[in-house]
Amino acid sequence: MAYVLDFEKPVIELRNKIDELKSIMNDADVDLAEEIQKLEDRLMKLENEIYRNLKPWDRVQIARHPERPTTLDYVAHLFEDFFELHGDRLFGDDEAIVGGVAKYKGLPVTVIGHQRGKDTKENIRRNFGMPHPEGYRKALRLMRQADKFGRPIICFIDTKGAYPGKAAEERGQSEAIARNLFEMAGFGVPIICIVIGEGGSGGALALGVGNHIHMLENSTYSVISPEGAAALLWKDASLAKRAAETMKITAYDLKELGVIDEVIPEVRGGAHRNVAEQAAFIDPVIENSLKELVPMSREQLIRHRYEKFKKIGAFAFEKE
Secondary structure (H helix, E strand, O other), rough: OEEEEEHHHHHHHHHHHHHHHHHHHHHHHHOHHHHHEEEEEEEHHHHHHHHHOOOHHHHHHHOOOOOOOOOHHHHHHOOEEEEEEEEEEEOOOOOOOEEEEEEEEEEEEEEOOOOOOOHHHHHHHHHHHHOOOHHHHHHHHHHHHHHHHHEEEEEEEEOOOOOOOOHHOOOOOOHHHHHHHHOOOEEEEEEEEEEEEEEEEEHHHHOOOOOEEEEOOEEEOOOOOOHHHHHHHHOHHHHHHHHHHHHOOOOHHHHHOOOOEEOOOOOOHHHHHHHHHHHHHHHHHHHHHHHHHOOOOOOHHHHHHHHHHHHOOOOOOOOO
């Protein structure tokens, strides 16, 4: 049975009713076409009402949908000749981050992204998409390689955050994230970042220092999860829905704030409804970003990235 989100239940119930009437009509040779048409019209109206007026918490739920497409799903639809590379050459290979070399419409690129699992077994293997330090160091190794050979870097962001366990801290989690931020700022190749699910805290930002940052319509990007924010602000994680309303974590909020460059529309109901169609929405965004960024010189790309992040937020100098 497909996973159903709370706000979608009225839609699912109506779809089931339509399917039931169609089955009765086929089996009993009864003409129910008029009733079915009325329900289908009602369904269309209901879907428009729900999906055009999604609340921030609704989008959080869609971003976390267990069937939401992952980095490797999009790699299969958007790139050719993807060759995955493994390991950080220091400790090991972290499967919560995948990366390698591919071609995008004939152009050699480096593709890196967080990777969740499709079932419990794979999620355990990939640590539910929460990287250890070796994952970020693997990503950095591939970025350095891309910088050396002049390949654009395309990052897919989808993580609740970096893994906060004892072993990760012992191996230098904070340093690994900070190193990525520092070095990504200085690479002389185009960096395009796309938030495809959850973009959580430094674990997401470690792949997020790009010339262009785009977000899928129902993705989120924030310094902390709504549950974490609610626990800090009101000492009650159950108030996550309230926190989501105030945190400005949706794609449209972040576009308005100037944090991201473009909101990528999603298939109605979420990207998990049709991966191929969703990839078709992402494709022109990548193409347009590359057309703008590839002609830039190394110095221009670094300056472009610097200016982009300098404009985010607000600050003031105090006179002594």
